[in-house]
Amino acid sequence: MSKKALSQLSFDPPESLDKDQVVAKVLQLRGSALFTVCEPNGNELLVEIPAKxxxxxxxxxxxxxxxxxxxxxxxxxKIDGSIVYVVQHPLKNWEKQSYWPKEFVNNTAAEIDESSSSESAEESD
Known part of the structure; x- marks a missing residue:
C-alpha cells in the first residue's frame, strides 16, 4: 500500500493513480472493515480498510x-482490494483529475444537490 495512503483522508487528490488502483463507489458496509464497492464498469468488489x-x-x-x-x-x-484513499467533499477537486471516471461525474453532482436540498428542507421545518 502506498505510504501516502489515507494520510490526508484525501481532501487533496493524488496527481495520478497506480495501474492497479481504481475509483469506486461505496455500496454497503459488510462488517467492521469490509465494504462492497462498485467500479465504474459496474463490477462489484469486496474491499477492506487497513487496520491502522x-x-x-x-x-x-x-x-x-x-x-x-x-x-x-x-x-x-474473497477480498478484492484495500482502500487507499477516502474521497472527501468537496468532490470538485477529484472530478477535475484525468483518472476520475466519467460514469461518476453526474452521480456526484446529483448527490451534492440532493444532500444540500435535504439540508435546506430540514432547516425550513
Missing part, C-alpha cells in the same frame, strides 16, 4: 474511495 486507519476514516454508503487491487490479485480469497 479503521478508527480514523469515516466511510459512508454512496461515498467514493480509491481501491488498490494489486496485493490481492494472486491471493485466493
Amino acid at each position: 486507519y479503521r478508527s480514523k476514516a469515516w466511510i459512508k454508503r454512496g461515498g467514493y474511495v480509491v481501491v488498490d487491487k494489486s496485493e490481492f490479485t494472486d491471493q485466493q480469497n
